[in-house]
């Protein structure tokens with residue numbers, strides 16, 4: 001599969017989103033990943049495996065077809081979590097970008113809630129209910145893809161979900177927006193956890 005062009009502008013936006021997330025500690029080390037759909041193609045650009053959001057360069061971005069095949073000339077491996085990204089893009093044509101990070105408040109909230117309702121006006125306006133998905137322990141197996149596909153078919157307008165014990169996935173029309181949504185989900189998770197400590201939730205996870 002040949003992919004024409006060097007996509008400098010798109011890669012610059014991905015790097016901007018990654019560095020912003022790293023700078024505010026939404027992601028540490030070499031975890032997390034992000035991708036975009038190249039307009040008019042069946043191809044995505046995704047972060048390579050093993051690089052950090054903090055010092056990502058154009059060489060750390062890999063072109064992959066929606067069928068999972070690497071583009072011609074690509075030497076790097078894509079993120080281990082490419083199965084989740086491909087499942088989203090195959091299920092929702094409106095999604096142009098995905099941002100994923102292992103941020104601590106959302107991961108903690110995923111252990112305490114099956115879903116958490118809008119705990120702030122910004123969450124209510126921009127994200128809505130955040131659902132926690134159990135996708136198993138694998139990163140690239142068909143179970144992950146099937147679980148994501150089933151979830152998206154039941155929630156066609158969903159903008160974000162949290163994989164239990166793992167982290168946030170935000171899906172949007174652009175990578176900057178997707179990263180901003182991840183910041184909001186993390187903020188909402190922090191509020192939800194503090195509200196839970198303060199007694200604002202019932203035992204079954206409903207706001208009192």
Ligand SMILES: [Zn+2]
Nearest residue numbers: 032081166167
């Ligand atoms: Zn992950």
